[in-house]
Amino acid sequence: MSNSAAQISQTQTRRQKVEHREEAIIAAASSLFNDKGYRKTTISDIARQSGVADGTVYLYFKNKEDVARAVLADFYDGLTQSAQNGVDALSSPRERIEFFARHHMGEVIGNWRILEIVSTLGHTIDNYEGSDIYALNRAYSTVFIRVAKDAIQQGEFAKDTSPTILRDIFFGSLEYGVRTLMIKRQQNDIENFVQGLMNILFGSGQARNGAVGNQLADRLDQAVSRMEQMLDENET
Amino acid sequence: MSNSAAQISQTQTRRQKVEHREEAIIAAASSLFNDKGYRKTTISDIARQSGVADGTVYLYFKNKEDVARAVLADFYDGLTQSAQNGVDALSSPRERIEFFARHHMGEVIGNWRILEIVSTLGHTIDNYEGSDIYALNRAYSTVFIRVAKDAIQQGEFAKDTSPTILRDIFFGSLEYGVRTLMIKRQQNDIENFVQGLMNILFGSGQARNGAVGNQLADRLDQAVSRMEQMLDENET
């Protein structure tokens, strides 16, 4: 934005047009990938829906895979952005994580098949860790990692909890949750799943005292009682 | 060798051969699907690796999708079987779940992409919930569901915990865990991940200063206070 002042007028217009075309193609591809899947979407489909010719797609993207990459970048960018904004607006780690879960499910449930591309493309790529898809994924999950580290710091999780493992648990759970909701066609049950996950991660208010907590507390109470008794007897 | 005996042996040999062929094709397909993915694996690939002609594959399987189904069935059957056996040999819910996690990761980590077929085929199939792939998946996850219900019953999780959500959290976490280990090429770090997951699910030994821990700490503080008071009074 800051260096845009240098390039104006005609150039600007051309860039806008170019960007418009590029965006149009990405938008069309995104919608089509989500509807029909990556494999069943053809370049012709994308071109038609973008209002350009088949060949034009190749002016903006190297090949079909490149289009997919751009779609993913677009999707992840928006996701990362809005996740970060939402997290910034909250203070407690628990609230942040709960928001993140709700936000993630809400965004992903409608764009389910786009994320399939990650696995579709992931294996074509030799050096996945060096790829841009990996970088996008990482940027997004980093937002969570930061929240997770903070939560650990603040005692919400054991000090020795690995943020990476927490991340895998978090996103893995959400992915399966989304999948289940999709299959059962209960896309509105996000809230239910989010609460269930939170209870597992943080323990429900009343729960867990059962198995562990209550036992400990009871034994502590008993110990104190015994000590009190002993002191009493001592007095006499 | 009598004539009928010869026939029997011949028949058996033929049947063995047939079974051998079928198994060889499934094994080849399994390995190829895992290496190249379902879409990029061709019938010719499978035939070549099985040491048969292309057409032979179609003697044993209706079409490519049918091969994939057989591969999945084979994989899930073994997985379900050994998981059930392992679970039966243990008694405490926690031990069972821990075993399940370790077992799942160990089995899946080398056959990662085979499970992708589920989602690949899932979309092709009209009535996924009625399909055999769904049934296989369900049979396996049912083993876990039973363990999970038992664990809830025994107070390891809050009484109102949904076993379905627990299942999604469990398998989702493991899937992401496996993926991470694969990418990082640290396939031997299964143990680390399993412990991490267990700690989140059940709380670590020292754990949870959060919700539960703080309550305990409060009661401890109160008890200590009372003891100090009593000692004070005693002194007088």
Next chain:
Amino acid sequence: MSNSAAQISQTQTRRQKVEHREEAIIAAASSLFNDKGYRKTTISDIARQSGVADGTVYLYFKNKEDVARAVLADFYDGLTQSAQNGVDALSSPRERIEFFARHHMGEVIGNWRILEIVSTLGHTIDNYEGSDIYALNRAYSTVFIRVAKDAIQQGEFAKDTSPTILRDIFFGSLEYGVRTLMIKRQQNDIENFVQGLMNILFGSGQARNGAVGNQLADRLDQAVSRMEQMLDENET
């Protein structure tokens, strides 16, 4: 039949078995060709329906085309036989031709697609005129040709009528007639078509006097009247 006395018992049994197999294959092929057409009928189909193995078909027939030839031979043999018998039982050329038409349509309408094989195979064959299919066809049409020659002889058709052309008209008409009845699904309207054809070939009783006959008769009557008048005048 006359030389069968020489070969008896075991040989006979074997031959019967062989003939039975051969007939079974032909019968199965005939029925299948008629239902599904030549191309869509597979050797496996034929083998299954005959109760033999695929390979066995090749013990009796050189290849698929050879099976088709046998089916055609079988069909034409029966057709020729019954046509000849029917014709022999009648005396007037007109009755014979009418019978032939009715018989042909009746036999062919249910075995419509078998005759398609003639054109399907006809072109594969280099020397059609020397082929056995041609011979079969010829044997059948010869029955008609003889009837036709007789009819011409007896004045039912102009003396210079070509029997060959008559044959083409006859069978061509019937083939189209059958086709139309099949398409319109009015397989019971054979009689109607036969009468129509007879009327064209022989002229209906009342008809044709119209255009030609009546005119001639009228002019003849007029001529006679004029002659009578002249004679009358002469007398006086």
Next chain:
Amino acid sequence: MSNSAAQISQTQTRRQKVEHREEAIIAAASSLFNDKGYRKTTISDIARQSGVADGTVYLYFKNKEDVARAVLADFYDGLTQSAQNGVDALSSPRERIEFFARHHMGEVIGNWRILEIVSTLGHTIDNYEGSDIYALNRAYSTVFIRVAKDAIQQGEFAKDTSPTILRDIFFGSLEYGVRTLMIKRQQNDIENFVQGLMNILFGSGQARNGAVGNQLADRLDQAVSRMEQMLDENET
């Protein structure tokens, strides 16, 4: 040449090229179908002979059947057109029918096997009567039907003659006639066959001693008898 003029010409050139391609494919297919038959002609054959790539065929036609449809449409259109024109240029029903027969044989004799496609495709198509192939066939035969009705009206055929049956007789005869001429390799004997058919349909000049002829002869005999009687009486 102005820019727009250039564009027009360019567009036209491209369209011409496109039409040329389409025509080239139809021409190639037509010729190949006629030589090898529909089934034995492959898309590759057609593409090679048209000078295009296999895939190009699919730019102009949906599939192989669609190519066949276009070939048939092309063939029938020309046939119908020229038949109608020829018929319109003549007045008497007999002349028209004779022309039609001659014209049909001349056109069909070189493109014999193309018409086979009708029956080849006829079976593939579920609703043949609603298909475009049926419509083409019908459009052509309608030209004849109109002529036939007119002929019946004018007394050339018995008033109760069915035009449909007449049509089947007409085209069926011609088809067999063509077939015979092809087999005998006497493609120049069309005239002979046409005259033969005309004589059957309308009766030859001298013809038909049969039904009609005999009646005439009877009346003639009677007239002569009467004249002889009169002369006898005169002598006295």
Next chain:
DNA sequence: AATGAATGAGCTTTCATTCAT
């Protein structure tokens, strides 16, 4: 003689990519 598993050539169709205009 009978079997039927195995073969593999051959077919139709799709679609990412190119390139002359």
Next chain:
DNA sequence: GATGAATGAAAGCTCATTCAT
């Protein structure tokens, strides 16, 4: 830059025919 017709490799699948048993 933009076009879109043309390309042709590549895939899934069928089935007549063979041949070891």
